[in-house]
Amino acid sequence: MPTVQVIDTSGKKIKEVKAPDEIFAVPLKEHLLYEAVINYRANQRQGTASTKTRGDVRGGGRKPWRQKGTGRARAGSNRSPIWKGGGTTFGPRPRDYSYSLPKKAKKNALKSVLSMKLAENQLLIVDALELKEPQTKQAVALIKGLKVDSVLIVDKHDNKNLFLSTRNIPKTKVVDVNQVNVYDVLNHNWLVLTKRAFDSLTEKLK
DSSP states (O other), X not given: OOEEEEEOTTSOEEEXXXXXXXXXXXXXXXXXXXXXXXXXXXXXXXXXXXXXXXXXXXXXXXXXXXXXXXXXXXXXXXXXTXXXXXXXXXXXXXXXXXXXXXXXXXXXXXXXXXXXXXXXTOEEEESXXXXXXXXXXXXXXXXXXXXXXXXXXEEOTXXXXXXXXXTTSTTXXXXXXXXXXXXXHHTSSEEEEEHHHHHHHHHXXX
């Protein structure tokens, strides 16, 4: 069972905690990570893209010219898709792109990406990340103290000062422990967990 150092905000070691093998020593499953990322991105889509078909375009009620005798091709409406200003054939319509992955697949994908971060030494556990007030300057100093860039920080949502202070910092995102996903972990170089978030996540994935 691997052990992980618990550090303070200046990067000094405080203690060590055990990381369960069934969560932090799982083989990398690339296709499962791929499926989890595709699922996350699909669920984020608004699905509001829309085009007008020939039935939605205004006008076109009168037949442009008589059926026979003009020498031109038959035409029933100037809003036909082959006319300029006409409707669109097979264009996008508002739809729901979201779908669900099996719970077991989502859990195994998260275990796999956590194991990958630990194996690459890009996972940190911090004893606590507490700010006196919601101030970006304090959050920037905290991140510099940890010596990380492009970081996903995981804590519980009651730490409001941390969530508010990091909203404007580039390449930095803070999420609640119940909303950790494969896409966010892969999208950042470092994963930083508070000790209580680590305990909660470990309990959740057992």
